[in-house]
Amino acid sequence: MAADSAKRPVRLFRNLNSKIAAIPMILIASVIFVGGTAWTILYSFTNSKLLPRLTFVGLDQYSRLWSTPKWLISIENLLIYGVLSLFFSLVIGFFLAVLLDQKIRFENTFRTIYLYPFALSFIVTGLVWQWLLNPEFGVQRVIRNLGWTSFSFDPLYNADIVIYGILLAGLWQGTGLVMCLMLAGLRGIDEEIWKASRVDGIPSWKTYLFIVIPMMRPVFITTLVIIASGIVRVYDLVVAQTSGGPGIASEVPAKFVYDTMFLAQNLAQGFAGSTMMLVTVIVVVVPWAYLEFGSKHGHS
């Protein structure tokens, strides 16, 4: 980006129309993105309840937040869901992409099938999986009817495993996207690499593991960031599938924040929660930005 602007030869001084056209962008960037974020962080240090007000209470909201069981469960769920969904969607997505990259017939058909859940709303996905995992009529009943009568699989009614039920739905919806990104990455690998490894008689699984995957590092990292920033936002899926239940067993931070701000009308507590979400994202994104843009400077 920096190199681009340096190359530009003409500097248009009276460029009024362009500035007028950019007003919405400038407003959104400065007022909403910067201003809104700063506002939320500022008010997370107050004791605002129903209405925002500027009575500062220091870090009280944060210490209360971290002693609220509902928040702790949210964080725990986010961690489990996050780690597993990162791992499985990368593995499954890459695996599917490799399968589709074998110069197969009907590639488009298969890709269309693997990707269609991504077009659906999380609400739709959540409700379908709620129905599929319904212990009375869903998967559990089907397997019991086959003769295995003691079979038990009711994640949505069992507080210990409910987050895995949500993971199942999340993976169903999200792996298609990962597959697509990975496939694009695989197609970006130079055909010469493949020829060379074939000439050397290296089996293709080895080529994938030791040559292709390291070469696709940028794609992996970008995909990782995309999945991760999606994970922090998980909200609709939980609302539709379990409404946070049973009890508070499947709460997630995004839902905690919404509930606290708009239902419990404890604004500052919600702001503290959302600020913590922001911190989580920064922890994920900053190292990535450093890798991505830091290495770019090295090249140019």
Add this chain to the structure above:
Amino acid sequence: MAIAETLLGNGSAREPSGPKPKSSLSPRNIMLYGTLIVVAVYYLLPLYVMVVTSLKGMPEIRLGNVFSPPVEITFEPWVKAWATACTGLNCDGLSHGFWNSVRITIPSVIVSIMIASVSGYSLANWRFRGAEIFFTILIVGSFVPYQVMIYPIVIVLREIGLYGSLWGLVIVHTIFGMPILTLLFRNYFVSLPVELFKAARVDGAGFWRIYFQIMMPMSLPIFVVAMILQVTGIWNDFLFGVIYTKPDTYPMTVQLNNIVNSVQGVKEYNVNMAATIITGLVPLAVYFLSGRYFVRGIAAGAVKG
């Protein structure tokens, strides 16, 4: 950014190259296609279950399992889901939410694409000092969790008197569509030959004239991609709908969730599934009709940085 371009570029050239493979029933091919088909069945199963359940009567659902095909096909659940299913006290089905979603989606798509394309054009062709700073903020901001900005937006909308109205929600969708759309348009306009732009300048065309007569007609593909991205994204939105609208302007997703997860009354699974399919139909139709454009859209939409 480089990755985004690679991905976008690949979107247009994803046909397999090289000679057609010899078709044979080798063990490798059986394994390969076997796995592909099993996975495909797994992905299709929920859709199948949705359709099958929505066509059964309740007695049949109680007897059978979710996978068995309907013995007696009935469209009653569909009619009920559309016209008379209840959310709390209202019993006018999903139709209300459907039209709300239409009324939200159309202006949101138009406004967000208009503003973002003009911003992208300004960034690509009419750079002014400081523009890149705001653009960077926009891109960085797209990673900020929405929850951080939700309440400030509530305040802004309340101040200008649009909180709870459809137009308020249109503004919200425009705001959160900005980062990705601006990036999309900016990158596309940058890739167009500069000579065209310069020639038009020499001929005396100004900012808007070049935009409407040269840039827009040359950029139809990217407008299609942006439209697909926005239509599916806005139609599928739940969070903003629930926050920024009132019950009588709820979009379809919110109403669907209220119908299915309402605690009152007996659960009618067939009606619920019919309602779920109806809500999913619009994005699915967009998806299946747009094909390659959708893939390009999500590759672009996903690769925000």
